[in-house]
Amino acid sequence: MTLSSTSRVPLSVLDLAPxxxxxxxxxxxxxxxxxxxxxxxxxxxxxxxxxxxxxAAVASTTxxxxxxxxxxxxxxxxxxxxxxxLPNHAPLVVAEQFAMLEALHPGRIDLGIGRAxxxxxxxxxxxxxxxxxxxxxxxxxxxxxxxxELSPTPQGxxxxxxxxxxxPRMWLLGxxxxxxxxxxxxxxxxxxxxxxxxxxxxxAVQAYRAAFRPSEAMPAPHVMVSASAIVAETREEAEFLAGxxxxxxxxxxxxxxxxxxVTPEAAASRGFTAEEKLLLEHLPGTQVVGTADDAxxxxxxxxxxxxxxxxxxxxxxxxxxxxxDTLRRLAAAW
Numbered sequence: 001m002t003l004s005s006t007s008r009v010p011l012s013v014l015d016l017a018p019x020x021x022x023x024x025x026x027x028x029x030x031x032x033x034x035x036x037x038x039x040x041x042x043x044x045x046x047x048x049x050x051x052x053x054x055x056a057a058v059a060s061t062t063x064x065x066x067x068x069x070x071x072x073x074x075x076x077x078x079x080x081x082x083x084x085x086l087p088n089h090a091p092l093v094v095a096e097q098f099a100m101l102e103a104l105h106p107g108r109i110d111l112g113i114g115r116a117x118x119x120x121x122x123x124x125x126x127x128x129x130x131x132x133x134x135x136x137x138x139x140x141x142x143x144x145x146x147x148x149e150l151s152p153t154p155q156g157x158x159x160x161x162x163x164x165x166x167x168p169r170m171w172l173l174g175x176x177x178x179x180x181x182x183x184x185x186x187x188x189x190x191x192x193x194x195x196x197x198x199x200x201x202x203x204a205v206q207a208y209r210a211a212f213r214p215s216e217a218m219p220a221p222h223v224m225v226s227a228s229a230i231v232a233e234t235r236e237e238a239e240f241l242a243g244x245x246x247x248x249x250x251x252x253x254x255x256x257x258x259x260x261x262v263t264p265e266a267a268a269s270r271g272f273t274a275e276e277k278l279l280l281e282h283l284p285g286t287q288v289v290g291t292a293d294d295a296x297x298x299x300x301x302x303x304x305x306x307x308x309x310x311x312x313x314x315x316x317x318x319x320x321x322x323x324x325d326t327l328r329r330l331a332a333a334w
Contacts, residue, residue: 012046031320048082080110095149099160184211243267245285292333
């Protein structure tokens with residue numbers, strides 16, 4: 001099965017290695033491997049993994065390690081980070097990690113960079129070994145350093161690794177006008193986290209394009225937007241399978257904290273109050289819940305509104321079979 005339409009933009013996948021109730025980290029990472037292989041088989045362009053720390057529902061803590069594993073277990077698809085949270089790491093360390101990944105899997109490695117901590121302040125301080133580095137004032141400079149460390153020198157070598165023949169493609173991730181401006185100023189492709197439901201996707205993308213500075217390596221702006229989806233044979237089945245994402249969304253939005261992803265049965269038996277239903281109308285756990293045709297119609301509108309060059313899909317579900325089925329149905333319809 002492959003993505004069949006040449007008239008639509010490429011589709012890619014974002015994965016957090018989610019941990020469900022009754023599952024271990026090993027289970028979650030094995031599921032991510034199966035999902036990456038399914039995305040590879042279905043013709044998706046990229047498979048990216050996130051960086052989150054100290055979260056009971058997320059096993060994706062170290063993107064370079066997981067990327068190395070997934071790239072070795074897939075054949076064609078580009079594998080990358082969505083993203084590496086640069087304030088948590090020294091730029092040279094990230095450069096060395098991703099230069100090595102690129103040397104192992106030439107032409108298949110993406111380096112998506114974000115500026116959020118991907119965790120709570122206490123854990124971020126532990127990662128950075130100081131509370132003095134929790135701001136983002138140095139982010140643009142660190143981003144420049146990272147780009148330079150992965151760029152060819154006049155001798156044709158790279159600082160991140162000796163005698164490289166290629167470099168991973170860098171992307172800047174964001175959900176605000178600030179990230180759009182930084183990506184434009186540094187001539188980087190830009191990924192907007194539309195699945196965060198911020199309500200400013202079009203504004204941020206337009207700001208990026210308006211401010212973009214062409215470079216030899218990047219002569220024109222390039223935009224990817226993300227969306228969340230659960231696809232099934234019927235809308236009723238999709239609504240049932242999307243229940244766990246709604247439970248998680250409420251936990252995140254209300255600040256109550258959350259544990260592993262619950263089953264659809266547990267979500268259905270829990271029920272939602274009138275207040276919770278009102279909140280979910282504005283901040284749904286999943287943006288696209290329905291059939292493959294429903295999902296394609298939503299993504300087509302998103303591409304029309306943003307002019308996106310690529311689309312990335314993600315989804316919260318208890319069972320990997322649900323996520324694999326979503327990818328396969330969407331690929332067949334796309």
